[in-house]
Amino acid sequence: MSALWLLIIILALAATGFILGRGRAVASVGGDRRKLHSLPNYYGFNVAMLALVPALLVLAVWVVIQPIMINANVSGHIPDALYSDAGQLNLIMSDVNRVADGLGDALRQGVITAEGIHTLDPETSDLRALLGSVGVAIGSDISADILTAARLLRDQSTTGQRAMTFVVLVVASLGFLAAMRMTSGTFRARNTVEYGVKLLLIGAASLAILTTVGIVLSLIFNTISFFGMFPAADFLFGTTWSPEGRGGSEHLGILPLLWGTLYISFVALLVAVPIGLFAAIYLSEYASRTTRAFAKPLLEVLAGIPTIVYGLFALTVVGPLLVNVFGADGLGWMQGARSVMTAGLVMGIMLIPFVSSLSDDIINAVPQAMRDGSYGLGATQSETVRQVVLPAALPGIAGAVLLAASRAIGETMIVVMGAGAAARLDLNPFEAMTTVTAKIVSQLTGDSDFASPEALVAFALGMTLFVLTLGLNILALYIVRKYREQYE
Amino acid sequence: MSDANFPVGARAQSSLLALDARTKKRNAAEARFRAYGIGAIAIGLLFLMVLITSIFAKGMGAFQQTFITLNVELSEAKIDKSGTRDLEAIKKITTFGYNPLIDAALAQALTDAAIDNPFSKGKDLRKMLSSSAAADVRDFVIANPDRIGDTVEFHLLASSRVDGYLKGRVSRESLTRDKNLTPAHLDLVDAFYGAGVVSKGFNLPFITGADASESRPEQAGIGVSMLGSLYMMLVVLACALPVGVAASIYLEEFAPQNWFTDLIEVNIANLAAVPSIVFGILGLSVFIQFAHLPQSAPLVGGLVLTLMTLPTIIISTRASLKSVPPSIREAALGVGASKMQTVFHHVLPLAMPGILTGTIIGLAQALGETAPLLLIGMVGYVASNYPSGLVDGFMSPNSAMPAQIYEWAKRADPAYYERAWGGIIILLLFLMCMNIIAIILRRRFERRW
Numbered sequence: 040m041s042a043l044w045l046l047i048i049i050l051a052l053a054a055t056g057f058i059l060g061r062g063r064a065v066a067s068v069g070g071d072r073r074k075l076h077s078l079p080n081y082y083g084f085n086v087a088m089l090a091l092v093p094a095l096l097v098l099a100v101w102v103v104i105q106p107i108m109i110n111a112n113v114s115g116h117i118p119d120a121l122y123s124d125a126g127q128l129n130l131i132m133s134d135v136n137r138v139a140d141g142l143g144d145a146l147r148q149g150v151i152t153a154e155g156i157h158t159l160d161p162e163t164s165d166l167r168a169l170l171g172s173v174g175v176a177i178g179s180d181i182s183a184d185i186l187t188a189a190r191l192l193r194d195q196s197t198t199g200q201r202a203m204t205f206v207v208l209v210v211a212s213l214g215f216l217a218a219m220r221m222t223s224g225t226f227r228a229r230n231t232v233e234y235g236v237k238l239l240l241i242g243a244a245s246l247a248i249l250t251t252v253g254i255v256l257s258l259i260f261n262t263i264s265f266f267g268m269f270p271a272a273d274f275l276f277g278t279t280w281s282p283e284g285r286g287g288s289e290h291l292g293i294l295p296l297l298w299g300t301l302y303i304s305f306v307a308l309l310v311a312v313p314i315g316l317f318a319a320i321y322l323s324e325y326a327s328r329t330t331r332a333f334a335k336p337l338l339e340v341l342a343g344i345p346t347i348v349y350g351l352f353a354l355t356v357v358g359p360l361l362v363n364v365f366g367a368d369g370l371g372w373m374q375g376a377r378s379v380m381t382a383g384l385v386m387g388i389m390l391i392p393f394v395s396s397l398s399d400d401i402i403n404a405v406p407q408a409m410r411d412g413s414y415g416l417g418a419t420q421s422e423t424v425r426q427v428v429l430p431a432a433l434p435g436i437a438g439a440v441l442l443a444a445s446r447a448i449g450e451t452m453i454v455v456m457g458a459g460a461a462a463r464l465d466l467n468p469f470e471a472m473t474t475v476t477a478k479i480v481s482q483l484t485g486d487s488d489f490a491s492p493e494a495l496v497a498f499a500l501g502m503t504l505f506v507l508t509l510g511l512n513i514l515a516l517y518i519v520r521k522y523r524e525q526y527e
Numbered sequence: 528m529s530d531a532n533f534p535v536g537a538r539a540q541s542s543l544l545a546l547d548a549r550t551k552k553r554n555a556a557e558a559r560f561r562a563y564g565i566g567a568i569a570i571g572l573l574f575l576m577v578l579i580t581s582i583f584a585k586g587m588g589a590f591q592q593t594f595i596t597l598n599v600e601l602s603e604a605k606i607d608k609s610g611t612r613d614l615e616a617i618k619k620i621t622t623f624g625y626n627p628l629i630d631a632a633l634a635q636a637l638t639d640a641a642i643d644n645p646f647s648k649g650k651d652l653r654k655m656l657s658s659s660a661a662a663d664v665r666d667f668v669i670a671n672p673d674r675i676g677d678t679v680e681f682h683l684l685a686s687s688r689v690d691g692y693l694k695g696r697v698s699r700e701s702l703t704r705d706k707n708l709t710p711a712h713l714d715l716v717d718a719f720y721g722a723g724v725v726s727k728g729f730n731l732p733f734i735t736g737a738d739a740s741e742s743r744p745e746q747a748g749i750g751v752s753m754l755g756s757l758y759m760m761l762v763v764l765a766c767a768l769p770v771g772v773a774a775s776i777y778l779e780e781f782a783p784q785n786w787f788t789d790l791i792e793v794n795i796a797n798l799a800a801v802p803s804i805v806f807g808i809l810g811l812s813v814f815i816q817f818a819h820l821p822q823s824a825p826l827v828g829g830l831v832l833t834l835m836t837l838p839t840i841i842i843s844t845r846a847s848l849k850s851v852p853p854s855i856r857e858a859a860l861g862v863g864a865s866k867m868q869t870v871f872h873h874v875l876p877l878a879m880p881g882i883l884t885g886t887i888i889g890l891a892q893a894l895g896e897t898a899p900l901l902l903i904g905m906v907g908y909v910a911s912n913y914p915s916g917l918v919d920g921f922m923s924p925n926s927a928m929p930a931q932i933y934e935w936a937k938r939a940d941p942a943y944y945e946r947a948w949g950g951i952i953i954l955l956l957f958l959m960c961m962n963i964i965a966i967i968l969r970r971r972f973e974r975r976w
Contacts, residue, residue, distance in 0.1 A: 233867040243773035247794040257812035321564025345895025421560035449802025451898035
């Protein structure tokens with residue numbers, strides 16, 4: 040029985056449980072609802088909850104664990120002679136899985152019988168044609184070993200499915216029966232149901248922790264296996280990046296990528312910080328109510344535009360524009376449309392509303408009394424801003440700039456489309472350079488398999504990115520907390 | 528003498544009516560400062576204007592397409608030699624077999640319009656049409672075998688270069704290095720355009736159609752990837768809304784002050800700042816490598832985007848729960864409701880408009896996100912088939928709107944750039960609608976206490 044049908048059955052069981060439990064509770068007090076501890080529905084919910092939740096948990100865990108266990112078991116049965124490393128084993132296992140799926144399809148469509156599967160002989164019958172006829176295309180011929188493994192996989196998953204059906208149904212009915220036995224007029228059903236709901240709420244809140252753990256684990260494990268194949272020192276301090284090096288020599292040094300990332304982020308901040316900050320000062324200190332109501336939302340539209348739009352803008356508008364001015368026909372500093380300047384400028388535009396709305400909040404939080412004091416001493420408005428408001432808001436603004444920097448470092452689409460693909464350690468901002476994020480994309484979307492250092496390096500890059508942005512965020516929070524002036 | 532000798536010279540000339548030099552300087556600084564502020568806002572708005580005008584200037588072309596109207600004679604001798612209308616036999620004739628029909632129709636159109644044919648070979652003439660033209664005719668014949676023998680009027684797609692010429696993207700000079708089309712073709716196009724054979728029309732297939740191969744930009748549409756995005760958004764809505772609301776309720780209403788609550792809070796704050804591409808790495812290694820979910824499937828994309836938008840939804844939900852005044856809770860508790868009843872019966876309904884607003888904004892953010900989708904294989908997949916059903920829609924490989932736009936931009940063909948900008952217009956229309964709905968919800972239902 041498939042997991043979907045099981046789900047429907049236990050849902051139906053829970054629904055019946057609700058009606059029966061509610062009825063039983065009402066009947067136990069002779070129909071006088073006032074004698075119940077809780078409202079009748081709570082008794083129904085209690086039965087439904089106990090029938091549904093444990094069974095659902097077992098089902099979910101089983102569905103995830105079973106394929107992993109069976110895969111591990113079956114891959115143990117594949118002769119060592121067939122593969123030399125984990126990557127080849129993965130390929131073989133995916134073949135095995137496809138053959139097993141194909142046999143299942145063939146059985147369902149009546150092309151083959153259950154006995155037929157066990158008597159199949161790859162020497163005499165054309166398995167590829169058979170599987171092809173049910174719509175499963177297999178790349179190479181199927182050897183006897185793969186067929187045996189596929190049979191084993193099928194048998195084990197059939198057994199597993201049966202066991203799962205049995206266990207889940209038993210758990211569901213046990214929960215159902217236990218809850219029905221509990222149900223009586225004095226049973227505190229509401230408290231039990233509310234306790235259960237609270238556990239669900241805690242579970243939902245813990246998902247945030249689970250996500251972080253997932254991110255960290257998936258980065259760490261793959262990074263460790265990368266460092267198993269490639270020396271960590273060469274990665275961290277290498278100054279060349281050429282994944283497909285000539286003569287088998289590979290250079291996967293992160294420094295050129297980091298340089299590109301930081302350079303582009305620097306250009307972006309050079310654009311975004313002055314414009315964003317002055318816009319925030321003007322909007323909060325000078326602008327009339329109508330100007331503010333008009334300009335602030337318009338600026339924030341820039342933040343709502345997806346990064347893919349900025350990427351295409353960099354590629355087809357800003358890049359060619361810069362080439363016209365700085366390219367071969369102009370000043371001759373620029374070779375192609377993709378460059379640090381292209382990506383940095385566009386990223387700066389994207390970050391303007393980010394800087395301005397964060398700074399705006401912070402400037403607005405400076406108490407009016409300080410401005411009034413300054414005006415009372417005869418300072419002009421700009422002197423007040425420069426000498427009173429900005430120093431008071433400085434930690435917050437520094438935090439905002441750091442957050443913007445972390446955004447810039449983690450930005451992907453703009454640099455993928457605007458910055459170029461060549462890893463370079465260069466000072467010319469009109470050269471194409473590449474970044475950590477752009478290389479994560481190019482290493483993981485290529486054709487190389489996941490077990491090779493060229494693909495695994497992306498996880499090490501991701502780790503670097505994660506640590507870098509996390510560090511910047513924590514630093515920003517720390518600065519804001521430590522240097523914040525406490526008014527009132 | 529205690530009377531000091533003040534240097535009275537400078538002061539003597541000062542007047543209340545004439546400003547002294549220092550005041551002038553300070554006032555000038557004030558004016559400059561103010562001008563910087565105005566300048567900054569002006570530059571920001573200018574960027575916005577440039578961005579929006581370039582989106583429309585470059586993208587509107589995608590909604591127009593050049594069609595060539597031809598009367599094709601579906602000659603029985605060519606496509607149904609036996610004359611039995613046997614569908615299997617008709618299907619055996621490949622698109623190649625339909626080319627002579629189209630050549631004949633083109634030649635006929637030339638004669639009708641009284642234009643001399645500058646080409647000796649039919650193949651050259653056919654270059655004006657999209658290479659999908661023969662397939663279109665073939666599909667029509669297979670769908671209507673009884674029309675064989677008739678002369679049927681077809682609106683066939685012109686090739687992307689002819690299309691580009693009429694839109695001003697391709698000129699005679701730019702064709703000198705082009706093998707596919709010659710200036711002679713363009714003269715023909717001009718003549719045909721005058722005769723009404725070549726015409727521009729609204730490009731509905733772009734909005735509803737599927738992606739096409741790299742060499743046929745004129746045929747590519749965004750419809751299939753729009754469906755992919757829709758399925759992804761359904762996953763995000765079904766997962767992120769309940770989980771986000773549950774998490775916020777716990778943190779806002781029930782969580783005790785302890786290390787566990789702190790841990791959750793810190794994690795949510797950090798996840799909100801993690802670059803989106805890191806979520807892509809998470810999706811790749813957890814959902815695809817570990818859980819063996821199908822690559823490029825909207826389900827996986829939706830799950831990754833769920834994890835990414837959860838912090839946004841949690842933060843806005845908590846804000847709207849917080850804005851429900853404590854008196855509501857106290858009143859409910861006072862008449863004997865339990866804590867849980869208070870929250871679910873009174874606080875949550877009052878906070879609902881704010882929660883929905885936050886959710887829609889979170890969804891809009893997820894809809895435009897591209898980077899994580901690159902890593903789970905949604906780019907490079909040519910989304911050429913509509914999903915056949917609901918399960919198929921979630922599980923089978925598809926693209927999504929932003930991934931499709933990136934894919935087109937990657938093909939580095941001016942015709943595809945136009946498609947990409949057109950796709951962006953559609954994407955932005957969706958985002959605009961979502962944000963307007965959010966604003967209306969907020970305006971109409973949000974209560975100020």
